[in-house]
Amino acid sequence: MSEAATPTCSKCGAPVPASLRFCPGCGAPAGPEAGQLDSTQRLHATPAPGEAPEPAAPVGPDSATSSPVPAPVRSGLVLDWDPELVAVVSEAAKIKGTTVGRMIRALVEPEARKVVLTRRGLMSLAAAAEHLGVAKSEVIAMISSGELKARKIDDEWMIEKASLGGPGMKAGDEAAQTELDLRQLVQASGLQGLETEGAVSDSVSTTLCYVNQEGVLVCPRSVWRRLGRAQVVAEARDAVRRYLRRRDRDAGRI
Numbered sequence: 001m002s003e004a005a006t007p008t009c010s011k012c013g014a015p016v017p018a019s020l021r022f023c024p025g026c027g028a029p030a031g032p033e034a035g036q037l038d039s040t041q042r043l044h045a046t047p048a049p050g051e052a053p054e055p056a057a058p059v060g061p062d063s064a065t066s067s068p069v070p071a072p073v074r075s076g077l078v079l080d081w082d083p084e085l086v087a088v089v090s091e092a093a094k095i096k097g098t099t100v101g102r103m104i105r106a107l108v109e110p111e112a113r114k115v116v117l118t119r120r121g122l123m124s125l126a127a128a129a130e131h132l133g134v135a136k137s138e139v140i141a142m143i144s145s146g147e148l149k150a151r152k153i154d155d156e157w158m159i160e161k162a163s164l165g166g167p168g169m170k171a172g173d174e175a176a177q178t179e180l181d182l183r184q185l186v187q188a189s190g191l192q193g194l195e196t197e198g199a200v201s202d203s204v205s206t207t208l209c210y211v212n213q214e215g216v217l218v219c220p221r222s223v224w225r226r227l228g229r230a231q232v233v234a235e236a237r238d239a240v241r242r243y244l245r246r247r248d249r250d251a252g253r254i
Contacts, residue, residue: 175221
C-alpha cells in the first residue's frame with residue numbers, strides 16, 4: 001500500500017499501516033471512531049441462522065392503502081325467497097313439466113292482472129262524492145237505488161265511472177272494464193283463461209265470443225269497439241253457458 005493511501009491516527013496524526021491494530025506513535029486503537037461507518041460492513045445483512053426476518057409491509061385488500069372492492073349491484077326483479085320455498089317451487093315446476101319462471105308467471109300473472117284491472121274504470125266513494133258535489137251518504141243512497149253501479153272491493157265501495165254521467169268513460173277505461181268483466185266471468189265459470197288477441201274467425205262460430213276445446217274464452221279486442229261493453233259481456237256469457245252445457249253433456253251429467 002502506498003504512503004498516500006496509508007491511514008493516519010486520529011489522535012496524533014501519525015501514519016498507521018493497515019497491518020497494525022494500534023498507533024505506533026501514541027498507542028491509540030487504529031479502528032474507526034464510534035459513529036464512523038466501517039466500509040467492510042454490509043448495508044443489508046441477511047438474518048443470522050435462527051433469527052426471524054423483519055416482516056414486510058402488508059400488501060393486498062387488508063392494507064391501509066388499498067380500497068375495498070364494492071359488492072356487485074343486483075339489477076332487475078330480485079325474489080328474496082328462503083331455500084325451502086325455492087325448493088318447493090322448483091319441485092312443482094318439475095312435476096308440471098315446465099320451467100320455474102313459467103311456473104311463477106302462471107301463478108302470479110292472473111292475480112296481478114286482477115288487482116290492476118279491478119281498480120281500472122272505478123272510482124272510490126270519496127272521489128265519486130267529490131265528482132258529483134254531494135256527500136258520501138248521498139252516493140251510498142244512489143248505489144242502493146241502482147242509480148250508480150258499484151261493487152265492494154276489500155270492504156270498500158268502488159263506483160263505476162261509466163255510471164257517473166257526463167261524457168262517459170274514456171276508451172281505455174271502457175276496454176279495461178270490459179276485460180275485467182270477462183276475466184271475472186272466466187274465474188266464476190272455472191275456465192282455463194281468456195284470449196283477447198287475434199281477429200274474429202267466422203268459421204269458428206256464429207258468435208263473436210266462444211270457448212275453445214281447451215276451456216279458454218276467446219273474445220278478441222277487435223270486436224269490443226264494434227259491440228260495446230254490455231254486448232260483449234252478454235255474448236261471452238252465452239258462449240260460456242253453451243260450453244258448460246256441452247261439457248256436462250259429454251261427461252254424462254245431463
